[in-house]
Amino acid sequence: MPAYDSMSLISDKQCIIIDIGYKYTKFGFSGESNPRCIIPTETISSDTGKYKIVFNYKDTDELYTNLVDFIHMLFFKYALVHPKEKRVVIVESLLSPSVIRNTLASVLFDHFEVTSIIFLPSHVISLYTLGINTGLVVDVGFQEAIVIPIYEGIPVLKAWQALPLGSKAVELALRDRIQNKIKLITEKGEEVMNSFCLFDTIVEDIKVKSCFVTTLERAKLLANGKIPKLQPPAFRYRIDGSTVIDIESIDRELPFETLFEQDNDQMSLSTMILDSILKCSIDMRKQLAENIVLLGGTVMTKGFKARLKEELLSLIKQPKYSDKLFINVFKFHNPPAKENYVAWLGGSICGATDMISMKSLTRDTYCEMNNNTIPDWCSLTNRSDSVIQKILQL
Amino acid sequence: MAHLSQQDVLIACSCGSLRPLIKLYFCRHCIVLRCGYCVSQEVDSIYCSNCLENLASSEAKLKKNRCGACFDCPCCFHTLTIRATTISRINPPVDGSPTPSKTSVKNYYLSCFFCRWTSRDAKIPDKLTATSSNWPEHENTYTARISSLIEYFKIITLRERLEKENRMFLHSSRRGYQHFSEKFGLTAMLARKRAGLPPLSLGRDDTSTLPHIAPSIASEHVEPLPDDVFTEAIDIVKLTSLPQRFGIPDLQPELISNLFPIHKQLFIKRSQRCRSCLHNIFKPEYGPASIKFKLHLAAYYYVPEIRLMEKIKLKRRQYTHLMLKISNPAQISTQIQFLQFEDVTDIVQNNEVFNFEEKKDDSIDTKSITNLAPIQKKTYPLEKSRRITFKTNGKINLPDVIISLPARDDTAEYDEANDSDMYQDNPSVIVWRKGNKVIVKFSVIPNNDVEDNEDIKIGFIMRYSYHGKIISPLEQKGNKDIRLLDIKIFISIRVCISPTELLTSGNYQIRTYLGKLMS
Numbered sequence: 001m002p003a004y005d006s007m008s009l010i011s012d013k014q015c016i017i018i019d020i021g022y023k024y025t026k027f028g029f030s031g032e033s034n035p036r037c038i039i040p041t042e043t044i045s046s047d048t049g050k051y052k053i054v055f056n057y058k059d060t061d062e063l064y065t066n067l068v069d070f071i072h073m074l075f076f077k078y079a080l081v082h083p084k085e086k087r088v089v090i091v092e093s094l095l096s097p098s099v100i101r102n103t104l105a106s107v108l109f110d111h112f113e114v115t116s117i118i119f120l121p122s123h124v125i126s127l128y129t130l131g132i133n134t135g136l137v138v139d140v141g142f143q144e145a146i147v148i149p150i151y152e153g154i155p156v157l158k159a160w161q162a163l164p165l166g167s168k169a170v171e172l173a174l175r176d177r178i179q180n181k182i183k184l185i186t187e188k189g190e191e192v193m194n195s196f197c198l199f200d201t202i203v204e205d206i207k208v209k210s211c212f213v214t215t216l217e218r219a220k221l222l223a224n225g226k227i228p229k230l231q232p233p234a235f236r237y238r239i240d241g242s243t244v245i246d247i248e249s250i251d252r253e254l255p256f257e258t259l260f261e262q263d264n265d266q267m268s269l270s271t272m273i274l275d276s277i278l279k280c281s282i283d284m285r286k287q288l289a290e291n292i293v294l295l296g297g298t299v300m301t302k303g304f305k306a307r308l309k310e311e312l313l314s315l316i317k318q319p320k321y322s323d324k325l326f327i328n329v330f331k332f333h334n335p336p337a338k339e340n341y342v343a344w345l346g347g348s349i350c351g352a353t354d355m356i357s358m359k360s361l362t363r364d365t366y367c368e369m370n371n372n373t374i375p376d377w378c379s380l381t382n383r384s385d386s387v388i389q390k391i392l393q394l
Numbered sequence: 395m396a397h398l399s400q401q402d403v404l405i406a407c408s409c410g411s412l413r414p415l416i417k418l419y420f421c422r423h424c425i426v427l428r429c430g431y432c433v434s435q436e437v438d439s440i441y442c443s444n445c446l447e448n449l450a451s452s453e454a455k456l457k458k459n460r461c462g463a464c465f466d467c468p469c470c471f472h473t474l475t476i477r478a479t480t481i482s483r484i485n486p487p488v489d490g491s492p493t494p495s496k497t498s499v500k501n502y503y504l505s506c507f508f509c510r511w512t513s514r515d516a517k518i519p520d521k522l523t524a525t526s527s528n529w530p531e532h533e534n535t536y537t538a539r540i541s542s543l544i545e546y547f548k549i550i551t552l553r554e555r556l557e558k559e560n561r562m563f564l565h566s567s568r569r570g571y572q573h574f575s576e577k578f579g580l581t582a583m584l585a586r587k588r589a590g591l592p593p594l595s596l597g598r599d600d601t602s603t604l605p606h607i608a609p610s611i612a613s614e615h616v617e618p619l620p621d622d623v624f625t626e627a628i629d630i631v632k633l634t635s636l637p638q639r640f641g642i643p644d645l646q647p648e649l650i651s652n653l654f655p656i657h658k659q660l661f662i663k664r665s666q667r668c669r670s671c672l673h674n675i676f677k678p679e680y681g682p683a684s685i686k687f688k689l690h691l692a693a694y695y696y697v698p699e700i701r702l703m704e705k706i707k708l709k710r711r712q713y714t715h716l717m718l719k720i721s722n723p724a725q726i727s728t729q730i731q732f733l734q735f736e737d738v739t740d741i742v743q744n745n746e747v748f749n750f751e752e753k754k755d756d757s758i759d760t761k762s763i764t765n766l767a768p769i770q771k772k773t774y775p776l777e778k779s780r781r782i783t784f785k786t787n788g789k790i791n792l793p794d795v796i797i798s799l800p801a802r803d804d805t806a807e808y809d810e811a812n813d814s815d816m817y818q819d820n821p822s823v824i825v826w827r828k829g830n831k832v833i834v835k836f837s838v839i840p841n842n843d844v845e846d847n848e849d850i851k852i853g854f855i856m857r858y859s860y861h862g863k864i865i866s867p868l869e870q871k872g873n874k875d876i877r878l879l880d881i882k883i884f885i886s887i888r889v890c891i892s893p894t895e896l897l898t899s900g901n902y903q904i905r906t907y908l909g910k911l912m913s
Contacts (some may be wrong), residue, residue, distance in 0.1 A: 014455075024640075026643075031544060032458075033534045033536055033537045033540040033541075034534050034644035034645050036458065036459070036643075037636055037640070037643070038643050039640070046411075046430060046431060047411060047412070047413075048586070061780070061781060065780070068431070076435065076437070076662060076664060077659075078459070078659070080437060080440055080451075080454060080459050081437060081451075081659060081660050082435075082436050082437050086432070100761065101631035108496055110775075110777040111777050113434070125784040128541070128543065128547065129543065130609065130610035131543055131546070131608065131609040131610055132609045132610055133436045162739070165882050204636065205635055205636070208632070208635065208636050209628070209633045209635070210628055212619065212623055213619065214619070214654075230624040230625075231624065232623050232624050232628075233579055233625075233627040233628055235624070235627065235628045235630060237630060238630075247706070253501070272474045291612050292612070302619060302620065302623065303618070303619030303620075303623075304620045305617055306616050306617060307619070308616075309614075309616050329542075329614060330614070331612035331613055331614050332612055332613065332614075332616055333610050333612045334610065334613070335610070336536035336539045336540055337536065337644070338644065338646050340646075341643060345540070348540075349540065349543055349544050349547055350547070352544045352547075352548065353544070353547045353548045353550075353551040353552075354551040354552055354554075354555050355547075355551045356546065358551070358554070358555055360559070
């Protein structure tokens with residue numbers, strides 16, 4: 001173990017960094033260079049003993065219980081520390097609903113009695129991992145893709161873009177393609193078509209193991225119904241001993257096209273980026289285009305970055321953008337981490353600094369607040385007191 | 395097990411969660427039910443579940459909560475075992491001996507007995523000793539870069555903090571200039587100069603003290619789609635799944651051959667504490683191998699247990715008999731009474747804790763206060779209790795009797811004598827009695843709007859007498875403190891309503907039941 005790593009351990013002020021995603025949660029301690037675990041955001045309910053997706057809830061009470069169960073598991077199965085007198089860093093998206101952050105704060109303060117919480121915006125702190133303070137941050141997660149430009153450390157909120165283009169959309173497309181291809185092999189060796197409920201985990205596994213983002217050239221051919229000469233090999237996926245799915249070559253290429261196909265409003269992942277740049281003031285644009293940071297598990301797909309760059313370069317020549325945007329270079333950053341935990345790493349870096357003691361919301365302050373609502377990022381209403389200063393001064 | 399952990403009879407904990415009796419605790423000091431949700435949990439001891447080594451918390455922290463000696467399989471996450479193989483090696487002929495000598499060497503490698511993964515698959519060389527340490531460790535390649543970033547941001551925030559403090563200092567009421575002359579005055583300057591110290595800087599620090607970090611440089615080059623996806627056949631068994639990748643978060647290898655053994659995650663033993671009085675209510679023994687408890691205030695030692703005796707069939711608009719077996723687990727006899735929710739005024743149906751908080755003060759005697767755990771400096775409001783979400787859709791008729799149950803006596807099991815003579819029981823209510831157990835007859839009717847095949851859910855309150863004092867041999871026997879406790883019971887009868895089938899008469903049921911008992 002390197003010396004500096006143990007240094008931060010001795011200081012005994014390590015705080016807990018949690019980045020709760022819709023699908024996977026990244027969890028670890030501050031100052032460390034990778035999360036301790038990346039686990040599905042699912043929990044076993046302590047009331048019913050059933051498996052539950054945390055963000056699948058009917059009302060706040062259910063979300064509260066889900067979060068209690070989930071964070072209990074994080075503390076006692078992975079962190080192995082007593083939550084009392086611990087400082088917690090929550091890495092969250094700027095667009096995360098207030099009900100989630102309020103409930104999360106309530107769970108951590110009321111149930112787990114932690115000392116303090118700080119909410120950090122994932123887009124901003126991702127830049128900390130790179131040592132830069134201007135960049136166009138593109139987060140493609142499970143549920144949605146969010147683009148927010150950050151200029152000199154300040155998020156340009158008016159230029160945000162979000163679309164439900166994430167792994168969920170890809171998995172839906174893949175599921176549609178393979179749902180009817182399930183075969184059952186009988187004892188005699190015959191293959192019978194079978195209707196079988198495909199679990200999300202199976203679809204995800206097929207996606208992870210075989211799907212990729214194809215090149216723009218091939219995508220154009222495929223969109224016109226033509227079949228390119230070279231085909232990625234088809235293969236047989238075994239669900240169990242007798243159930244198989246034959247994955248055709250086209251099933252490996254097409255699902256990810258959902259991210260790049262323009263919808264009815266002519267929006268896609270690549271137009272989001274350009275639109276976001278367009279909404280920024282003219283002197284920021286070049287700088288943002290040359291500092292694109294990609295986050296989220298979906299961008300780790302094979303060929304994703306290459307395709308995104310191709311798309312951007314081809315779109316910029318189209319009349320929609322060519323007379324407004326005068327950019328011909330797009331540059332991408334390589335964070336010192338895997339893309340799916342970059343935001344967590346930003347939290348880990350922040351958590352190791354004094355920012356935690358300066359700007360966290362403490363339990364005392366939380367209890368003094370009359371309505372137990374965590375102020376929004378951009379809300380400056382009726383909060384001239386220390387609370388807002390503590391939270392907004394980032 | 396299904397019978398032991400009856401999910402049919404649920405009890406409302408003081409926090410509002412519904413749990414079966416076996417999952418509840420009983421705080422003897424607050425005299426309320428507690429459950430895993432409303433106690434505060436603490437980490438007692440940290441250990442490895444495989445080698446049962448007990449680690450101090452600081453040591454566990456240093457090892458990142460992982461056992462240094464035991465490994466998990468990166469493929470299926472089972473524990474890896476060390477296997478030995480004998481390899482014969484031919485030594486080159488040493489001068490003097492004419493023939494090459496043969497020696498057999500024992501080599502050790504890690505192997506998974508479940509999925510047959512071995513450390514040889516990961517191309518980890520075999521080891522010559524069986525000790526489980528010294529397997530090659532892997533390190534994050536970016537650690538140096540990240541720690542330099544951390545240093546940089548640490549200094550930035552430190553500076554910001556100092557500035558803020560200075561600002562506060564300026565705004566503070568201390569506006570005099572006396573302290574300035576102390577610090578920056580001529581005498582102080584001279585003193586510094588004489589001592590050979592550098593003069594104090596008067597202005598702001600310049601940025602030259604910031605450590606230099608190289609900001610990341612964006613590049614136009616991105617990883618292209620590898621050409622081999624169009625040519626190479628895909629071999630699904632050689633590719634890793636997401637859980638396998640996330641087992642090694644900083645590498646997330648795509649190929650099975652790039653996986654390497656993962657250090658085993660440590661486990662903990664937890665002790666649990668009541669949140670309002672801070673007494674321990676559950677404490678395991680420290681050693682990882684022990685399964686005993688130092689303290690275990692489970693509710694089934696204190697609260698009479700209610701069990702459904704048999705499955706019944708309910709019919710619309712008709713009362714059906716329901717047999718409940720009640721047993722007293724305590725060492726002291728108790729008296730039980732049943733009440734409808736409406737009868738009890740001090741319990742609010744929803745969203746309210748049992749009203750024991752007021753009684754609490756006199757229930758804790760001064761002796762136990764001295765044994766209290768360190769009292770919190772600051773009191774925070776306790777967590778809000780949960781809403782009870784159990785919706786009843788049937789009505790239960792409760793017998794208007796007070797049932798007295800004797801203390802639990804393990805020898806009474808073997809006593810042939812008939813106890814029922816000792817109690818003047820109403821035979822239409824109390825069907826059977828032996829030792830500390832009794833079977834009581836209730837009648838249930840479903841609501842009219844209940845659909846077929848729907849579980850019938852009923853609820854009532856059991857009020858029983860509890861001896862508040864913890865009886866210790868030192869205390870006087872006469873010092874009795876009896877209080878009545880109300881426990882909310884919720885029963886779901888999983889047998890659906892049969893619209894057609896005729897109801898078997900209640901008396902018949904009792905007779906068959908008694909017949910079963912006799913045989």
